[in-house]
Amino acid sequence: MKTLGRTILPYLIAIAASFAAAGIFIAAMGFDVGRAYQTILLTSFRTPNGFIQTLLKFIPLTLQALAFTVPLTAGKFNIGGEGQMIVGGIAAAAVGITFSDLPPVILLPLVILAGVIAGAFWGLVPAWLLYRFGLNEILTTVLLNFVSFALIDLVATGPWRDTTAGHPTTIPIGQGGWLPMLVSNPPLHSGIILAVLVAAGIYVYTSRTTGGYELVATGANPRAAEVFGINVKRMFVFSLVLAGALAGLAGSIEVAGVHRRLIEGMQSNFLVLGLIIGLIARGNNLAVPFVAFFIAVLEVGASAMQRTLMIPVEMVFIVEALVLLFVLLSDVVRRR
Amino acid sequence: METLVTFLRLVLLSMVPFVLASQGTMLGGRTGIFNVAQEGIMLLGASLGFLVSYQVGNNFVGMLAAMAAGALFGLLLAYFTTTLKMNQFVIGLSLFFIGVGLSTLLPKLVIGITLSPPLIPTLPEVSIPVLSQIPLLGPILFRQNGLVYFSIFLSLVLWYFLYRTQRGLELRAVGENPMAADSLGINTVRARYWTAIAGGALIGLAGAYLPMVYTGTFTEAMTRGRGWLAIALTFFGGWSPLTILTGSLFFAGVEVLAFRAQVIGLAVPYQYLLMVPYLATILIMILTFRKARVPAFLGQNYDREKRNL
Numbered sequence: 001m002k003t004l005g006r007t008i009l010p011y012l013i014a015i016a017a018s019f020a021a022a023g024i025f026i027a028a029m030g031f032d033v034g035r036a037y038q039t040i041l042l043t044s045f046r047t048p049n050g051f052i053q054t055l056l057k058f059i060p061l062t063l064q065a066l067a068f069t070v071p072l073t074a075g076k077f078n079i080g081g082e083g084q085m086i087v088g089g090i091a092a093a094a095v096g097i098t099f100s101d102l103p104p105v106i107l108l109p110l111v112i113l114a115g116v117i118a119g120a121f122w123g124l125v126p127a128w129l130l131y132r133f134g135l136n137e138i139l140t141t142v143l144l145n146f147v148s149f150a151l152i153d154l155v156a157t158g159p160w161r162d163t164t165a166g167h168p169t170t171i172p173i174g175q176g177g178w179l180p181m182l183v184s185n186p187p188l189h190s191g192i193i194l195a196v197l198v199a200a201g202i203y204v205y206t207s208r209t210t211g212g213y214e215l216v217a218t219g220a221n222p223r224a225a226e227v228f229g230i231n232v233k234r235m236f237v238f239s240l241v242l243a244g245a246l247a248g249l250a251g252s253i254e255v256a257g258v259h260r261r262l263i264e265g266m267q268s269n270f271l272v273l274g275l276i277i278g279l280i281a282r283g284n285n286l287a288v289p290f291v292a293f294f295i296a297v298l299e300v301g302a303s304a305m306q307r308t309l310m311i312p313v314e315m316v317f318i319v320e321a322l323v324l325l326f327v328l329l330s331d332v333v334r335r336r
Numbered sequence: 337m338e339t340l341v342t343f344l345r346l347v348l349l350s351m352v353p354f355v356l357a358s359q360g361t362m363l364g365g366r367t368g369i370f371n372v373a374q375e376g377i378m379l380l381g382a383s384l385g386f387l388v389s390y391q392v393g394n395n396f397v398g399m400l401a402a403m404a405a406g407a408l409f410g411l412l413l414a415y416f417t418t419t420l421k422m423n424q425f426v427i428g429l430s431l432f433f434i435g436v437g438l439s440t441l442l443p444k445l446v447i448g449i450t451l452s453p454p455l456i457p458t459l460p461e462v463s464i465p466v467l468s469q470i471p472l473l474g475p476i477l478f479r480q481n482g483l484v485y486f487s488i489f490l491s492l493v494l495w496y497f498l499y500r501t502q503r504g505l506e507l508r509a510v511g512e513n514p515m516a517a518d519s520l521g522i523n524t525v526r527a528r529y530w531t532a533i534a535g536g537a538l539i540g541l542a543g544a545y546l547p548m549v550y551t552g553t554f555t556e557a558m559t560r561g562r563g564w565l566a567i568a569l570t571f572f573g574g575w576s577p578l579t580i581l582t583g584s585l586f587f588a589g590v591e592v593l594a595f596r597a598q599v600i601g602l603a604v605p606y607q608y609l610l611m612v613p614y615l616a617t618i619l620i621m622i623l624t625f626r627k628a629r630v631p632a633f634l635g636q637n638y639d640r641e642k643r644n645l
Contacts, residue, residue, distance in 0.1 A: 029445060136571070136625075139571075143561065145561075146561045146610075147615060149610070150607040279430055312441065312444035312445065318437075320437075321434045328422065
């Protein structure tokens with residue numbers, strides 16, 4: 001209990017401090033801080049729709065953040081979650097459109113799996129470049145994001161293009177590939193179960209299994225891990241491939257659950273939000289889902305704030321940045 | 337011949353953001369500070385540079401503002417890593433996030449949401465008398481905007497400073513072996529601070545170049561990965577000013593070629609051309625990373641109270 005308090009207390013202080021500091025700034029810009037904060041914090045909990053919107057954001061954010069923190073556990077930085085998600089989405093849509101007549105029992109697992117495999121492959125490329133040539137993974141993962149932007153544009157404007165849509169979009173995937181709904185109105189798809197299970201699985205894996213321990217040991221001190229017979233380079237590769245699979249899953253869930261088609265730009269700003277969630281969680285895989293939920297609340301609240309109060313949605317970014325800053329600073333304080 | 341001259345002119349024009357951002361990265365790296373916030377700092381520089389130029393009506397003031405913002409980010413990077421001894425990549429990525437966020441927030445606050453963004457005048461062409469009259473070379477080298485000259489001049493100055501002065505030698509020592517440098521009485525902390533700050537300023541200026549030369553306005557994510565490419569260029573250039581300058585010609589060349597190919601309307605779908613700069617960079621990294629000379633202490637923090645590094 002005491003340790004739990006010591007983990008959570010800095011977070012609470014950081015959040016309170018950032019809201020206070022950001023409030024001064026927002027007030028200085030001439031906005032009504034009270035109403036702004038009310039909207040940001042309560043939109044998710046006032047209506048069923050708000051809550052479900054939050055859960056729908058929570059799913060990709062958690063997976064994106066895990067795609068960052070899992071390699072971080074091994075001491076590697078994956079900034080390619082965006083590209084891995086896009087490629088996952090492309091594969092999911094490709095399978096869903098090509099085999100659109102298959103029944104759900106077969107098609108749905110295929111669609112999900114296609115995204116996971118494609119994402120894992122997109123993570124394997126930088127992993128291999130690191131393994132074989134020693135290329136810095138920060139650079140290669142991020143450069144592949146830009147390749148994926150062109151790739152999704154290619155697919156969404158190609159033969160599968162939905163010509164009735166103004167924005168580059170493909171035709172819908174077969175009904176058999178749709179994720180079943182948990183709640184029909186407002187719609188909540190069952191991808192949330194997948195996301196929670198995966199997050200729990202990652203936590204159990206990294207904290208309770210031998211393989212996960214090797215991952216942690218590699219991140220803590222690669223040289224010591226090497227001495228104890230852990231194949232450090234293979235751990236790097238594995239962590240990046242797993243990260244790609246997680247981000248790819250986010251892509252297939254977005255396709256199968258939310259859009260039911262491929263839409264250019266569907267990756268939204270999940271990458272940078274995933275990064276900030278991972279950093280606020282200090283790379284702790286258990287903390288990720290909780291931080292992701294908090295950020296999802298802020299994001300949903302902020303778009304409501306823009307709609308009703310005409311305050312730019314980016315204002316919430318100040319809060320997020322300050323939370324991150326204070327959490328980082330609390331690390332320094334703790335060490336003293 | 338005409339097309340070749342135009343092409344080379346454009347290459348020189350497009351190399352500037354690469355040169356500035358990469359020299360900024362190199363400068364910090366020479367004392368061991370590995371900045372990975374380039375993309376964020378450049379976007380902030382582009383956003384702030386544009387906004388200040390627009391408000392003040394003077395591009396030069398806008399550039400100074402972008403440099404100041406970059407310098408501030410460099411200062412934060414130095415403070416968190418050198419004084420507080422925190423992981424350089426964690427801090428760098430945090431700063432990247434903050435830069436990206438601020439770059440989209442600031443225009444909303446200053447200009448609001450508009451359908452047609454306001455424009456600022458782009459940088460004028462500065463013809464060098466006499467030299468600009470030389471056939472072929474004249475238009476390529478001597479009829480460019482001021483920052484083209486500045487980026488070449490800067491590269492030469494940095495080379496002279498690092499390899500021909502005592503201070504430069506000391507600075508390089510900090511990035512190779514800070515313990516040895518410290519024992520010789522070199523102030524490692526001060527070296528890391530000022531290189532991170534100056535480097536940040538250059539990266540901010542690299543960002544401001546984009547609205548001031550290419551578009552006349554700020555658009556979201558307009559750097560299109562140039563900040564990340566600049567890191568690759570720095571490795572490619574072996575963290576040395578002159579090789580970075582020549583390497584930037586290659587990076588700019590690929591960018592211009594991919595863009596020209598779209599304009600001409602090659603038979604390939606344009607999306608493939610969009611991928612070219614990034615794939616070419618990965619390829620060039622494969623070919624050169626092994627041989628690349630990297631400051632030995634790059635990305636690490638020196639704690640003089642620790643017995644071994």
